[in-house]
Amino acid sequence: xxxxxxxxxxxxxxxxxxxxxxxxxxxxxxxxxxxxxxxxxxxxxxxxxxxxxxxxxxxxxxxxxxxxxxxxxxxxxxxxxxxxxxxxxxxxxxxxxxxxxxxxxxxxxxxxxxxxxxxxxxxxxxxxxxxxxxxxxxxxxxxxxxxxxxxxxxxxxxxxxxxxxxxxxxxxxxxxxxxxxxxxxxxxxxxxxxxxxxxxxxxxxxxxxxxxxxxxxxxxxxxxxxxxxxxxxxxxxxxxxxxxxxxxxxxxxxxxxxxxxxxxxxxxxxxxxxxxxxxxxxxxxxxxxxxxxxxxxxxxxxxxxxxxxxxxxxxxxxxxxxxxxxxxxxxxxxxxxxxxxxxxxxxxxxxxxxxxxxxxxxxxxxxxxxxxxxxxxxxxxxxxxxxxxxxxxxxxxxxxxxxxxxxxxxxxxxxxxxxxxxxxxxxxxx
Ligand code: LLP
Numbered sequence: 565x566x567x568x569x570x571x572x573x574x575x576x577x578x579x580x581x582x583x584x585x586x587x588x589x590x591x592x593x594x595x596x597x598x599x600x601x602x603x604x605x606x607x608x609x610x611x612x613x614x615x616x617x618x619x620x621x622x623x624x625x626x627x628x629x630x631x632x633x634x635x636x637x638x639x640x641x642x643x644x645x646x647x648x649x650x651x652x653x654x655x656x657x658x659x660x661x662x663x664x665x666x667x668x669x670x671x672x673x674x675x676x677x678x679x680x681x682x683x684x685x686x687x688x689x690x691x692x693x694x695x696x697x698x699x700x701x702x703x704x705x706x707x708x709x710x711x712x713x714x715x716x717x718x719x720x721x722x723x724x725x726x727x728x729x730x731x732x733x734x735x736x737x738x739x740x741x742x743x744x745x746x747x748x749x750x751x752x753x754x755x756x757x758x759x760x761x762x763x764x765x766x767x768x769x770x771x772x773x774x775x776x777x778x779x780x781x782x783x784x785x786x787x788x789x790x791x792x793x794x795x796x797x798x799x800x801x802x803x804x805x806x807x808x809x810x811x812x813x814x815x816x817x818x819x820x821x822x823x824x825x826x827x828x829x830x831x832x833x834x835x836x837x838x839x840x841x842x843x844x845x846x847x848x849x850x851x852x853x854x855x856x857x858x859x860x861x862x863x864x865x866x867x868x869x870x871x872x873x874x875x876x877x878x879x880x881x882x883x884x885x886x887x888x889x890x891x892x893x894x895x896x897x898x899x900x901x902x903x904x905x906x907x908x909x910x911x912x913x914x915x916x917x918x919x920x921x922x923x924x925x926x927x928x929x930x931x932x933x934x935x936x937x938x939x940x941x942x943x944x945x946x947x948x949x950x951x952x953x954x955x956x957x958x959x960x961x962x963x964x965x966x967x968x969x970x971x972x973x974x975x976x977x978x979x980x981x982x983x984x985x986x987x988x989x990x991x992x993x994x
Pocket of ligand 1: 623665764
């Protein structure tokens with residue numbers, strides 16, 4: 565849960581505003597962000613890595629308000645599409661503090677990035693080098709670039725969100741030789757200024773060993789480039805991927821622990837190889853946005869089913885589901901939840917919180933002990949939904965996407981309005 569969340573007489577409150585009032589004013593489902601918590605987590609990375617640039621990974625959650633919080637807390641911003649760049653620009657985010665990612669950036673996206681003057685572009689393919697070569701010549705600009713490499717690390721996380729083993733689409737392989745080829749081609753392109761190497765090993769990672777192995781391998785390549793090609797590489801990016809607690813079983817590292825481990829490895833490795841320590845950057849997304857937010861749902865129906873062995877499971881259906889949080893269905897992710905609108909003394913029963921979509925995999929919380937009297941009209945809150953929930957939301961079953969509300973100092977403010985059926989009909993031009 566976010567720092568500002570507590571229960572007062574059974575009613576969940578965030579930064580002094582009750583969940584009951586939030587539901588009455590904004591409807592449900594709604595993502596509720598504790599703005600101070602979001603800002604504090606952003607700052608905690610800045611403080612833990614004081615000499616590094618911290619790029620908030622906007623893919624976790626991005627809107628104009630969030631981009632402004634990030635700018636105000638002194639972080640940089642990582643975007644990975646023209647759409648995310650457009651949000652950043654709408655928020656007047658300083659382009660020099662934006663990095664552009666993506667394994668298949670279009671010409672139009674690259675052109676826009678160069679025209680507005682983003683601070684760096686992270687190259688992920690040979691075609692991209694050619695495209696940037698042409699565009700920088702045409703626009704008569706120099707592009708600061710990083711090269712994304714694959715460190716060959718098996719991150720211990722879900723297969724879909726691991727990105728540093730060889731057989732996946734991101735980065736240039738170090739062992740296969742593509743990384744060095746890419747470096748040579750970039751050095752050969754007059755409009756490209758190579759700032760350094762980039763490595764991102766995956767997401768929702770708890771053990772720091774993966775980051776450390778990756779840092780070592782990539783720094784070895786960094787040293788090889790400096791020594792053998794005689795080019796100084798001023799920067800080094802370690803990516804994001806720092807895990808958060810979704811349930812009480814999860815034990816993530818704090819930014820301070822991460823910093824201690826990672827900064828030491830980089831310093832030791834550089835000393836061992838006799839190279840200068842490059843300027844570091846990191847790209848946390850989930851660890852900033854995730855814990856700051858809970859989703860508020862209203863219960864609509866309930867049902868009990870008999871399980872083998874005689875026990876029962878109660879199905880509690882809420883008014884959202886896989887359209888506002890695809891993570892259980894996509895990654896088997898576990899969440900927890902709590903009754904947010906009242907006190908209950910009813911004994912807890914094994915419950916499964918499900919959505920309103922036409923799939924049995926539409927699960928919000930797989931197993932939770934909820935009071936046995938939870939019924940239609942009650943509010944449930946699911947914590948840890950600030951990252952990769954609104955940003956991965958869909959309109960499955962023509963369900964309009966949920967609103968996002970930021971709460972701070974007793975005031976609630978709508979920052980992304982709820983979609984309406986009219987919004988969806990506007991797209992339907994048939
Ligand atoms: N940098 C790069 C290059 C990335 O690809 C990502 C995430 C990040 C930074 C931020 O990672 P974070 O700190 O948020 O873990 N939809 C998945 C997560 C996909 C992550 C994609 N890349 C999920 O819901 O778990």
